[in-house]
Amino acid sequence: MPAYRPQEIEKKWQAHWQQHHTFRADNNSDKPKYYVLDMFPYPSGAGLHVGHPLGYIASDIVSRYQRLQGRNVLHPMGFDSFGLPAEQYAIQTGQHPAVTTEKNIETYIRQLQQLGFSYDWEREVRTSDPSYYKWTQWIFLKLFNSWYNLDTDRAEPVSALIAKFAEGGSAGIRAAGDDEERHDFTAGQWQMMSEKQKLAALLPYRLAYQQDTFVNWCAALGTVLSNDEVKDGLSERGGYPVERRLMPQWNLRITAYADRLLQGLDTLDWPDAVKEMQRNWIGKSIGAEVSFPVQDHEGTVIKVYTTRVDTIYGATFLVLAPEHELVDTLTTPAQRGAVDEYIAATKRRSERDRMADVKTVSGVFTGAYAQNPVDGTPVPIWLADYVLAGYGTGAVMAVPSGDQRDYLFAKHFDLPIPAISDAQKDLDQQADPTKEGRYINSGIVNGLGYKEATATLIAYLEEKGLGKGKVNFRLRDAIFGRQRYWGEPIPIYYKDGTAYGVAEADLPLVLPEIDEYKPTETGEPPLGRAKDWKYKGQYEFELSTMPGWAGSSWYYLRYMDPHNADRFVGEDVEKYWGQVDLYMGGAEHATGHLLYSRFWYLFLKDLGLVTANEPFQKLINQGMILGRSNFVYRLKIEWDNDELKLKAPPIFVSKQIVDVLSKEDYKGKPEEETFKKQLILIQKRLANRFGLLGGVETCSIPYGQSDFATPLNANVSHVVDDILDEYLFRTDSHLGNLDEAEFIRYSDAYTCGWEIEKMSKSKYNVVNPDILTKKHGADALRLYEMFLGPLEQFKPWNTNGISGVATFLKKFWRLFHPEDGALAVTDEAASPAELKTLHRVIQKVAQDIEKFSFNTSVSTFMIAVNELTALGTRKRAVLEPLVVLLSPFAPHLAEELWHELGHAESISFAAYPEFREEYLVEANVTYPVAINGKVREQRQFAATATAAEIEAAVLESDFLTRFAEGKAPKKVVVVPGRMVNVVV
RNA sequence: GCGGAUGUGGCGAAAUUGGUAGACGCGCCAGAUUUAGGCUCUGGUUCCUUACGGUGUGUGGGUUCGAGUCCCUCCAUCCGCACCA
Numbered sequence A: 001m002p003a004y005r006p007q008e009i010e011k012k013w014q015a016h017w018q019q020h021h022t023f024r025a026d027n028n029s030d031k032p033k034y035y036v037l038d039m040f041p042y043p044s045g046a047g048l049h050v051g052h053p054l055g056y057i058a059s060d061i062v063s064r065y066q067r068l069q070g071r072n073v074l075h076p077m078g079f080d081s082f083g084l085p086a087e088q089y090a091i092q093t094g095q096h097p098a099v100t101t102e103k104n105i106e107t108y109i110r111q112l113q114q115l116g117f118s119y120d121w122e123r124e125v126r127t128s129d130p131s132y133y134k135w136t137q138w139i140f141l142k143l144f145n146s147w148y149n150l151d152t153d154r155a156e157p158v159s160a161l162i163a164k165f166a167e168g169g170s171a172g173i174r175a176a177g178d179d180e181e182r183h184d185f186t187a188g189q190w191q192m193m194s195e196k197q198k199l200a201a202l203l204p205y206r207l208a209y210q211q212d213t214f215v216n217w218c219a220a221l222g223t224v225l226s227n228d229e230v231k232d233g234l235s236e237r238g239g240y241p242v243e244r245r246l247m248p249q250w251n252l253r254i255t256a257y258a259d260r261l262l263q264g265l266d267t268l269d270w271p272d273a274v275k276e277m278q279r280n281w282i283g284k285s286i287g288a289e290v291s292f293p294v295q296d297h298e299g300t301v302i303k304v305y306t307t308r309v310d311t312i313y314g315a316t317f318l319v320l321a322p323e324h325e326l327v328d329t330l331t332t333p334a335q336r337g338a339v340d341e342y343i344a345a346t347k348r349r350s351e352r353d354r355m356a357d358v359k360t361v362s363g364v365f366t367g368a369y370a371q372n373p374v375d376g377t378p379v380p381i382w383l384a385d386y387v388l389a390g391y392g393t394g395a396v397m398a399v400p401s402g403d404q405r406d407y408l409f410a411k412h413f414d415l416p417i418p419a420i421s422d423a424q425k426d427l428d429q430q431a432d433p434t435k436e437g438r439y440i441n442s443g444i445v446n447g448l449g450y451k452e453a454t455a456t457l458i459a460y461l462e463e464k465g466l467g468k469g470k471v472n473f474r475l476r477d478a479i480f481g482r483q484r485y486w487g488e489p490i491p492i493y494y495k496d497g498t499a500y501g502v503a504e505a506d507l508p509l510v511l512p513e514i515d516e517y518k519p520t521e522t523g524e525p526p527l528g529r530a531k532d533w534k535y536k537g538q539y540e541f542e543l544s545t546m547p548g549w550a551g552s553s554w555y556y557l558r559y560m561d562p563h564n565a566d567r568f569v570g571e572d573v574e575k576y577w578g579q580v581d582l583y584m585g586g587a588e589h590a591t592g593h594l595l596y597s598r599f600w601y602l603f604l605k606d607l608g609l610v611t612a613n614e615p616f617q618k619l620i621n622q623g624m625i626l627g628r629s630n631f632v633y634r635l636k637i638e639w640d641n642d643e644l645k646l647k648a649p650p651i652f653v654s655k656q657i658v659d660v661l662s663k664e665d666y667k668g669k670p671e672e673e674t675f676k677k678q679l680i681l682i683q684k685r686l687a688n689r690f691g692l693l694g695g696v697e698t699c700s701i702p703y704g705q706s707d708f709a710t711p712l713n714a715n716v717s718h719v720v721d722d723i724l725d726e727y728l729f730r731t732d733s734h735l736g737n738l739d740e741a742e743f744i745r746y747s748d749a750y751t752c753g754w755e756i757e758k759m760s761k762s763k764y765n766v767v768n769p770d771i772l773t774k775k776h777g778a779d780a781l782r783l784y785e786m787f788l789g790p791l792e793q794f795k796p797w798n799t800n801g802i803s804g805v806a807t808f809l810k811k812f813w814r815l816f817h818p819e820d821g822a823l824a825v826t827d828e829a830a831s832p833a834e835l836k837t838l839h840r841v842i843q844k845v846a847q848d849i850e851k852f853s854f855n856t857s858v859s860t861f862m863i864a865v866n867e868l869t870a871l872g873t874r875k876r877a878v879l880e881p882l883v884v885l886l887s888p889f890a891p892h893l894a895e896e897l898w899h900e901l902g903h904a905e906s907i908s909f910a911a912y913p914e915f916r917e918e919y920l921v922e923a924n925v926t927y928p929v930a931i932n933g934k935v936r937e938q939r940q941f942a943a944t945a946t947a948a949e950i951e952a953a954v955l956e957s958d959f960l961t962r963f964a965e966g967k968a969p970k971k972v973v974v975v976p977g978r979m980v981n982v983v984v
Numbered sequence B: 001g002c003g004g005a006u007g008u009g010g011c012g013a014a015a016u017u018g019g020u021a022g023a024c025g026c027g028c029c030a031g032a033u034u035u036a037g038g039c040u041c042u043g044g045u046u047c048c049u050u051a052c053g054g055u056g057u058g059u060g061g062g063u064u065c066g067a068g069u070c071c072c073u074c075c076a077u078c079c080g081c082a083c084c085a
Helices: A004-020 A053-068 A084-093 A099-115 A130-144 A158-168 A187-192 A193-203 A256-264 A273-283 A308-312 A333-348 A351-356 A404-415 A452-462 A571-577 A593-606 A655-661 A672-690 A716-729 A770-774 A778-787 A801-816 A830-852 A855-872 A876-888 A891-900 A947-956 A959-963
Strands: A035-036 A072-074 A145-147 A154-157 A206-219 A221-223 A243-252 A286-294 A301-306 A317-321 A365-372 A378-383 A393-400 A467-472 A490-497 A498-501 A537-543 A582-585 A617-621 A625-633 A634-638 A644-647 A650-653 A751-758 A924-931 A933-940 A971-975 A979-983
Touching: A004 A634, A004 A770, A004 A891, A035 A053, A035 A145, A035 A571, A035 A650, A053 A582, A053 A650, A053 A778, A053 A830, A084 A099, A154 A158, A154 A393, A154 A593, A158 A187, A158 A193, A193 A206, A193 A498, A193 A634, A221 A582, A221 A617, A256 A273, A256 A593, A256 A959, A273 A593, A273 A617, A286 A308, A286 A452, A301 A308, A301 A317, A301 A393, A308 A452, A317 A498, A333 A365, A333 A378, A333 A650, A365 A751, A393 A404, A393 A876, A404 A947, A582 A751, A770 A778, A778 A801, A778 A855, A778 A891, A801 A855, A801 A876, A801 A891, A830 A855, A933 A947, A933 A959
Parallel strands: A035 A072, A035 A582, A317 A378, A582 A617, A924 A979
Antiparallel strands: A145 A154, A206 A221, A206 A243, A286 A301, A286 A365, A286 A467, A317 A393, A365 A378, A490 A498, A490 A537, A625 A650, A625 A751, A634 A644, A924 A933, A971 A979
16 A cells, blocks of 8 residues: 555545445434534535535534444535525526526535535435425415414414404404504404405414515615614625615514523523523513503503613603604694604614714603603603614603613703612712612602512502503514515415415425516516416416525424425424434524524424424534735825825735735836736736635745744834834725734835635635645545634634644554555554553543534544554554544544455444543552642652552651751642642 | 623643643754655754743732632623613
8 A cells, every 4th residue: 555645545435435325314213313413505606615614524523423422313414505696696697596506506515525524415405496495485384374372372273263263253362463463353243354354354463474564675685684684784795775664574473482482592502602692682571561641632641661660750751762653643832843853853864873873862852741650740751762663662761860871861951860769879970770779759669679669560550550561572573575586485476465375285386487687677576577477377476585594494304304295304204303413503693593493493393393392402603714815005095075195995815916926026116007917917827827716825925934923024014014104094994903914015005914804705815625635635624624723713724734634644544554555453452551542532532522622632633643653553452443533533544444454334333432441540640749839759659549648658758858948747738640739 | 881702832722620831733943864855753942041940821819738720800802782771
């Protein structure tokens, strides 16, 4: 056998695994099951970069480890193949999204397969495949045909609701959702309704319902975005402006599950950060709704929501959101002008300004007064934009002594700030929301504490019919429609203006072909372009498609039974696999995908279609691998607000360009045009040479030896600093911390800088794994990605260190092939030293895998190889178990050696070596012996020696004479296995 | 503002959970082999010091025979939410 050639070995075994279906998971097995899931990728045109596989490698290690432990492992992969980028590309080029998506998936599969993942590819799913989205549509129809019964606290079929209506009308039915959208009727009235009227009455009960909703409308993208797709008032994708607009929309009633989604979190083995984010997102608050009767408006009350009813005696004014429905009625003629002006001013401020500016106090008095329901005191009614129309009732009772915002408002408009608790302090400085102390100035709760006061007041208000305890959630229903082409068509059609669900038998409702992917001239979604696209040839279909998260909300269930044509997942199969044991993916899905998936699962559970309580028991967030962006600055002189300014916008370039530009022989001050041409030329030349653009290390680094250690020419760095102070302005967010940016060379007008940020094709900071695999092999790349640092951490990519793990693999190979010759192992028995090395690895690696601490496992292997190399070990008894241990990490190398050692079956079916603790215990143990914590010598004791024996041995020796300067020992502390400390 | 996290060499990082801080790898230095090296091997590498020795886990304090680890204070950085009543 020649020297270690990873590329040959890897190709051979990947083909072998595929041919022999080595990783095929069995839906019937006596073995215990284990389900390892990766968050499936969106197949983008750029292909994989080194950041993508990080989580996949980790989950693959766990999968292979669990197989060695004798479990039946389900480890699938698929593609979230509906989405915006393919559609944008289609609009630009006219290419069908299905075509580009297919091409991208092929690239992804090729790249994934060459890393040797143990996926069961026969279970691959694609969300854009009609045989898959048939079931996404089917689940939508289930939602459409369900309502949420608060009495049973679960979803039930709409047919049950119809039965109730027929029997007793709408009275007494408690359903999740907004009762104001619904109308009351008797059983008789129900019977009299036409079909159209009945469906209209049912619609606001459904879990998938259509309603006029304030949505985030993005004109540039021509679609509606969900809240988590909007960042700072701009679309997450593209950064276009987003406005609030009232539109008829399909919604999913996730709010019905708010409490259960919250409760369930406690049972999950997830990172605290993610659970906390979901808790905040759901935003449960326990409080009360209190009615304040309005003076001079008989029968009109203002409902406020508060979490601190106990402070109601301190409520000196009410504040309504400017959009509140009563504003118009309440405003007195004298205040009308001021109020109108304030509302107009609020509207002029964009959502973004309003969010950005939380410091300025603004508001206006309506002229009207309400009565405090507990003591009848008149309280003025104000408007202010710090009260949100969308939360609670859109009105608050302001307690300036207990709430900082109310306090600032009161100070600003000179309203009274009465104390309500004897524990409140510094009320001339700030509000004090304390719950300590006894209430004062508080009528019926004077002298009580927080808990009693709250209970007393709620009881009192309930009795008077002016209030009740109430739980509020911040969570909003999920908007489900997108005005887009490349998504699942919503299986709804309209008959006489009324929405009907498509019959299950007619699924899938296949996405029709259209000739252009833009919205129509009349502003309809792209599906409006479809010709002759009608249900049963006569009814118009719904034209919006489902959002990106629809298909990804249940894909993990389809993996269990991907080819089932009769059911979304077979009953027995679902029971067998149950929930996902380990879910690996990025933290960016904390409140989106992970919440929607849980919602769908709970819903399916209510329908008896799934059996576990939660879909994902354990979640690990792998950190992101960041890239180093390089850029050059182009100095520009511009007019900015009548002022001449020098600007230096950065231009992203590949690392090679920075390398070339910073070479000593690159001199002169090129004119702008010339420079641009040069840039393009260099990019092109590099593209030709390396096939791809990206930051693979191919040029020598000009100054110093590494990216980060920078023996930068001191003179150059000085000049750059001076120039910086003088000329460079922060003109682009990508610039970030200029102070920290490194400047490799200053040449008149151009300077090179870098920054660590997310890998992105447009920033030329992507490192392609193919090239690394070609050079070092997939095993080396796998090991290196794990070795890089803790799995969950964000870390910059640095290709330099990969040689370390490559060397390790070579050394490992050489344990079996001395002088790179033929396999040479002996059947001698292992020595105690060898057994110790081996069993330390068995123990440590198993512990590390349980803790997902793969970087330390790799170190453990390296130490073992160094030790065994030093010992000259050639023994099968030591080396063979070591191969098994290494196989989850470097599967190709391990498989090759395993077969060389004479095994016919794949190493995946080997048994994990058993750990024997006794091999780690030595006859003699060396302890540090110290005086007052200062170690003076190392001494050997029998491994079985007791603390008392060790103490005696030290005191009987001449240790004290030599080190204690005649002082007498006060005590001796013996920590078995650690240290002997004599205190003098 | 609220919530979550993180601070250890030139760099990525370890530290058996309170026991000789810096394992392992990169880089660097020296040496060996080699025509040569970007291959391989050996030794060294917290910092200061020629050495002896001292110093050292963001800051300041505390508990302890002993603290990177536990408690309190402050500082810095990152992430999430953000006028949620």
